[in-house]
Amino acid sequence: MAEPTRQDLDELETVEIKVNMGPQHPSTHGVFRMVLTIDGEKIVDCVPHIGYLHRGSEKVAEGEQFHQVVTLFDRLDYLANFNNELVYCMAVEKVMGLQAPERAQYIRVLLSELQRIASHFLLVSSFGLDTGALTPGLYAFRGRERILMLFEAVSGARMMHNYFHIGGVKDDLPEDFDKRLGELLPILKFDIEECDKLLSFNEVFLARTRGVGVIDTATAIDYGMTGCGLRATGLAYDVRKAQPYSSYEKFDFDIPTGQHGDCWDRYWMRVQEMYQSLRIVEQAWKQMPKGPVNAIGRRLLRPPKGEAYVRAENPRGEIGVYLVTDGTDKPYRLKVRPPSYCNLVALQHMLKNQYLADCVVIFGSLDIVLGEVDR
Amino acid sequence: MAEAHSPRESRHVGTEAIVPLSEKAQALQTLVKEAFAEFSHEVGASLDLVQVTVAPDMLVPLCQTAKDDPRLDFKLILLLTAVDYKDRFQMVYHLQSLTREWTLVVKADLPYEDPHVPSVTSVWRGADWYEREMHELFGVVFDGHPNLAPLLLWEGFEGYPGRKSYPFYDYQEW
Numbered sequence: 053m054a055e056p057t058r059q060d061l062d063e064l065e066t067v068e069i070k071v072n073m074g075p076q077h078p079s080t081h082g083v084f085r086m087v088l089t090i091d092g093e094k095i096v097d098c099v100p101h102i103g104y105l106h107r108g109s110e111k112v113a114e115g116e117q118f119h120q121v122v123t124l125f126d127r128l129d130y131l132a133n134f135n136n137e138l139v140y141c142m143a144v145e146k147v148m149g150l151q152a153p154e155r156a157q158y159i160r161v162l163l164s165e166l167q168r169i170a171s172h173f174l175l176v177s178s179f180g181l182d183t184g185a186l187t188p189g190l191y192a193f194r195g196r197e198r199i200l201m202l203f204e205a206v207s208g209a210r211m212m213h214n215y216f217h218i219g220g221v222k223d224d225l226p227e228d229f230d231k232r233l234g235e236l237l238p239i240l241k242f243d244i245e246e247c248d249k250l251l252s253f254n255e256v257f258l259a260r261t262r263g264v265g266v267i268d269t270a271t272a273i274d275y276g277m278t279g280c281g282l283r284a285t286g287l288a289y290d291v292r293k294a295q296p297y298s299s300y301e302k303f304d305f306d307i308p309t310g311q312h313g314d315c316w317d318r319y320w321m322r323v324q325e326m327y328q329s330l331r332i333v334e335q336a337w338k339q340m341p342k343g344p345v346n347a348i349g350r351r352l353l354r355p356p357k358g359e360a361y362v363r364a365e366n367p368r369g370e371i372g373v374y375l376v377t378d379g380t381d382k383p384y385r386l387k388v389r390p391p392s393y394c395n396l397v398a399l400q401h402m403l404k405n406q407y408l409a410d411c412v413v414i415f416g417s418l419d420i421v422l423g424e425v426d427r
Numbered sequence: 428m429a430e431a432h433s434p435r436e437s438r439h440v441g442t443e444a445i446v447p448l449s450e451k452a453q454a455l456q457t458l459v460k461e462a463f464a465e466f467s468h469e470v471g472a473s474l475d476l477v478q479v480t481v482a483p484d485m486l487v488p489l490c491q492t493a494k495d496d497p498r499l500d501f502k503l504i505l506l507l508t509a510v511d512y513k514d515r516f517q518m519v520y521h522l523q524s525l526t527r528e529w530t531l532v533v534k535a536d537l538p539y540e541d542p543h544v545p546s547v548t549s550v551w552r553g554a555d556w557y558e559r560e561m562h563e564l565f566g567v568v569f570d571g572h573p574n575l576a577p578l579l580l581w582e583g584f585e586g587y588p589g590r591k592s593y594p595f596y597d598y599q600e601w
Contacts, residue, residue: 276553
């Protein structure tokens with residue numbers, strides 16, 4: 053091949069090239085693929101591809117009895133199992149006009165908030181890894197493991213609990229729960245502070261995340277973004293405060309808000325929420341009333357014909373369940389509003405005109421779970 | 428099962444309130460009647476939420492009003508879904524106002540054969556993936572959607588697995 057001449061080089065033009073990222077990329081937190089169009093170092097366009105984990109959970113639920121669907125919800129957002137079980141149980145209870153006993157509500161809140169801390173621990177870990185910090189990840193996983201060990205004592209499983217049943221919870225808390233939780237809480241507080249101190253104001257971490265992937269409140273709402281992503285833009289909106297469910301109105305906690313809507317703010321919301329969740333756990337533990345833990349005590353149900361929509365705040369954002377029943381023992385139609393799915397729609401907007409190197413950071417700051425996106 | 432899903436009966440699924448509407452929801456009901464006066468619609472209740480039933484061709488202007496009217500302020504679309512009632516599809520839109528803190532359910536019935544509905548992506552960009560999903564799972568065509576490419580299923584998948592007629596439980600365990 054001949055050497056390129058001066059004229060050949062003059063005819064060369066700048067072209068946009070397409071880069072495929074995923075689905076096996078370690079930073080995609082599952083199986084997510086995006087095709088990035090880049091102009092030099094800048095991202096011009098992003099086309100996300102999802103569906104690698106699609107199991108048709110909503111369709112499968114139409115063939116399962118009401119108590120069996122709880123296990124499907126465990127597998128949607130596999131990092132926030134209790135929160136997912138809670139919202140489904142509330143939907144069926146709403147159709148049935150049923151209220152869980154107060155003790156069951158407190159147990160649900162306590163476990164959901166511990167789950168939120170565990171989920172945010174994982175975000176600290178994975179987001180640290182995305183920005184190149186390995187150490188906080190190991191510390192965060194240690195804290196998460198402590199919570200999961202308590203969950204194992206309560207429900208018999210580390211992750212797929214199937215512990216919240218329609219009308220309450222499966223069984224009362226174990227006898228040594230008070231002792232174990234009493235030992236866990238101070239350690240947990242220390243763990244959170246440790247991760248916080250290790251990562252949050254690290255110079256390199258700040259340089260990678262400050263002012264990156266900015267989104268403003270109006271755009272975030274337009275894209276359907278909720279949860280920490282929305283609160284990071286400065287809007288103090290939390291379903292637990294706005295429409296309290298499962299006795300959340302009885303607990304005293306604050307909604308942390310950000311200012312800039314960038315990656316660091318989104319991360320900071322999660323760290324702040326861990327402290328707030330710890331406050332709720334302490335209150336729920338101290339104020340927990342005695343009494344029954346299940347309002348119906350049976351599992352086979354035939355809710356009346358009707359429909360209901362319930363909302364709840366998951367670690368990743370606002371989850372919703374739309375349930376249509378036809379009077380049989382199976383749901384007629386079930387549709388989930390997965391928070392990660394809605395947050396992911398905004399990714400295209402956030403990646404525009406950002407550097408390719410920041411792509412992983414912006415994506416990581418959304419804290420998505422592909423099991424929930426694909427259902 | 429056959430009589431449970433007869434058109435006449437299934438039309439009443441959820442249209443009658445089981446729980447009485449809260450004062451706030453009743454206020455929204457009157458407000459909605461006033462704000463949507465120019466569109467032919469029906470105001471009812473879906474359990475504890477206010478519900479508006481509208482013809483498909485009125486959907487986009489109604490949604491635009493719901494979003495832009497400062498009294499209603501439905502800036503966030505919570506959920507967009509289709510329900511297969513075997514004789515028709517029902518589009519269900521859950522809208523949320525973050526300032527007024529109320530929820531509105533908008534419903535539109537589509538024919539079972541060749542279902543077409545205008546896309547609301549021009550109103551809320553968050554409706555984009557929901558509509559793509561409903562297109563591939565239920566075969567509902569969203570007119571005016573910028574890109575109705577498959578989202579969850581692979582390219583070349585045949586059939587609409589969301590529909591009740593799809594043979595989902597006939598498969599053998601593997």
